[in-house]
């Protein structure tokens with residue numbers, strides 16, 4: 603084991619989840635390497651300090667914020683039943699737009715790497731979607747109209763699986 | 774996650790869907806503290822966190838119908854909160870974030886440390902330093918880019934497990950571990966530099 607390997611194994615070492623054999627190897631290195639010893643101790647101290655900090659800071663919700671929030675959410679929820687249809691339409695419109703955007707991006711090879719990865723692993727297990735994506739790439743033009751319902755629901759699930767902050771297209 | 778919480782969540786979701794009286798109150802009772810806390814951890818500003826919390830609850834109420842139940846309710850609501858907060862951050866011009874690469878440890882081609890290391894672990898055990906260190910840790914965390922900060926906040930601030938964080942963010946557990954480790958390496962290095970400068974000054 604060298605210092606670099608050690609540095610990247612410290613998380614498991616510190617939380618005691620390390621395989622005992624590996625741990626022994628690591629201890630042998632630590633005993634003869636001063637920089638690693640200092641690195642490990644200061645790494646542990648950093649984790650310890652953040653843990654303590656976490657125990658201390660709990661942002662209590664201030665009473666006035668709490669009151670405003672409750673009033674707002676309750677009154678909005680009261681109006682909700684009248685608006686249900688409106689909201690559903692909105693959700694459906696948003697979805698249709700997103701699916702169309704995804705199809706466009708896939709056709710022009712502009713999927714973000716996160717989306718491409720998700721799509722690839724999904725297609726490996728789903729023949730229907732694989733066929734659909736293959737057809738998109740081969741023809742170079744989006745198929746007329748919307749994807750078949752089965753594919754469409756998978757595409758929606760894929761977009762929902764995208765990590766927060768990630769787009770499905772290349773910027 | 775306790776089964777208790779699971780059951781509570783299931784029942785809550787069901788009553789939200791039906792529009793049962795009291796469902797919204799129950800939702801607020803169970804989650805408003807948690808959501809406000811999480812929004813504060815990400816946004817660091819009370820009025821932003823308040824508005825974000827409003828958005829989160831409205832989204833939850835509107836979408837309760839379409840929630841597919843393939844993940845736990847709490848991870849769904851946390852995820853909505855993270856998304857809402859990130860959208861707000863993006864809408865603002867934020868302070869420049871630091872490049873985490875500049876704070877990763879440096880090694881020779883053989884994988885050895887390039888220079889001697891300061892061991893300041895004993896030094897920071899002094900209680901007198903606690904407040905100052907807390908302030909610095911918060912400052913350095915805020916300077917992290919979103920990608921790392923969100924993982925760091927969920928794991929080290931909210932105290933969620935890697936599995937829970939992975940579920941909320943839709944990332945794999947190894948990806949969470951790696952981001953978290955890099956965030957900690959970064960913090961260690963920032964603290965080293967800070968303490969070294971303190972000594973020099």
Ligand SMILES: [Zn+2]
Pocket residue numbers: 604605608631635637638885886
């Ligand atoms: Zn070493």
